[in-house]
Amino acid sequence: MHSHSHCHSHSHHGTSDNASKRIGWAFFLNVIFTIIEFIGGWLTNSTAIMADAVHDLGDSLSIGSAWILNKLSDKKADNTFSYGYKRFSLLGALINGLVLITGSIWILLEAIPRLAAPQMPQAEGMLLLSIFGIAVNGFAAYKLSAGESLNERVLNWHLLEDVLGWVAVLIVSIVLLFKPWPILDPILSIAFTLYILFNVARNLKETVLLFLQATPNEKQDKEVRNLLLSKPEVNKLHHFHIWSLDGEHSVMTVHLVLRNEVTISQMKALKNQLQEELATFTFVHTTIELEFSDEQCRDGI
Template sequence: MHSHSQHNQHEQTEGNLKLAFWLNTVFAVVEVFGGIATNSIAVLSDAVHDAGDSVALGIAWYFHRISSRKRDKTFTFGYKRFSVLGALVNSLILLSGSAIILVEAIPRIFSPQHVNAQGMMYLAFLGIFVNGFAAFRVRKGETQNEKVISLHLLEDLMGWMSVLVVSIVLRFYDVPILDPLLSIAITLFILYRLYGSLRKTFRILLQGTPKQMQAEEIEKHIREIPEILAIHDLHIWTMDGSFHVATLHLEVANEMNLQETEVIKEKVRHELHHLGIAHATLEIELQGQTCDLNDC
């Protein structure tokens, strides 16, 4: 059941990334022509940004497909971590794109340019619809790759909302400086969000314990099983932000036979599964056995 659920989730994620990729790619082309027609640098900047997002979505889609492969002799842990690699690449693309927007927006504060406000408004409505729909499709993603892509799309959505606000204001008032000011504010907000996303990505790559899990709490639950005398060498990490793994040593009484230890293992695996651990490797040790991995 768990494997079937993960398979369905993987297919749904790939479908969402595929849809978002094609929506962004087609719309980026529309933006280029729209930006030229309206003489709007803001729209052209969004076109460049959306083109970058299309590349990011393509990378995310590619890495996500790789992450579904079965483990082999080269990658004995499987390919799930490729999804996290995709998240890292996309974060760097988003960071670069945000830097470019800041470089373009800051000079425009001192030399604002007049644009076709009505054309900007029509493009903004279309941009909000396209990016809003794509963001809606990937917003519930559980992998770090999807979360970074969601951040990409959120930035695009907010960018088009700012274009809409500016275009409406510019139809009635001659205040072109609003365009770069809003662009800078949105970019700074996205950079703040990106910082948190990068921290999560590096936590996964550095084998950190998943944030929603506490090693002490997991150990406490396992110790409640009567046959368990002690626990050590507990390691918990996540492969991609949603598939969590654990290894640990269990100490039991000397009189335990093989069949009884297998029953204990099943109890521990059941408890770990209930706590969110998808895969666990357990080693049984008899009471008093010497183990050099207590502090490993």
């Protein structure tokens, strides 16, 4: 005898129009400024500004994908995407990571040779661009700070990091106005780039693992398993899976093998109890199949 318990709970982060407007503002500011940066980096002959432009390009992609996903998350699940559209964020993160790695390698290929033969960048232009950078990123961060969605909070951190990056460019440009130390420019760009690569590699690893449907949280996995096995009606479990749609929203499925003497009323009570206790894990979808120990599982063990 099979009994299915389907529990659905839908949580939408930042599906309001206000969140979309704020993210849209930040996106357009970042894209326009990234273009200005690449031109400015080329005109001032500064690899540090070019490195920051690559960082900002990554942020533009993040904000752009977050903006699209913010709109997509309003869409309900359909026949094509039965779990909804949350998994698109993983695709966005993967593309973003690959673009940033390509850009970072390009910056390193430009900056490393300059350590041996440093070229003096135009310090005045660097100074002007850094002030502009602090103002633009600071304003975008201020706009997003009003938001409460996870998307907005994460993007806000990105923008605050950019502000700090521009503060570093500002300090170097002021030093270069007084001291002709052109080697500071490639050193700063390599430091920026290695920082970007470190973060991208970490996020990319997490994204790939989620794509491959690895267990998102091993501690949680153990807790849920122990909770299910702690019930006196449950003999053992199999086909136990927890996987994540997007790193935030997880799905859980399991087959519970019951003791043979369990009655229908006990099964109902068990289902109600599990529904309450599993609620603390905030799964967006759970499927529990109940089986008796003397029956053959159709999926195999």
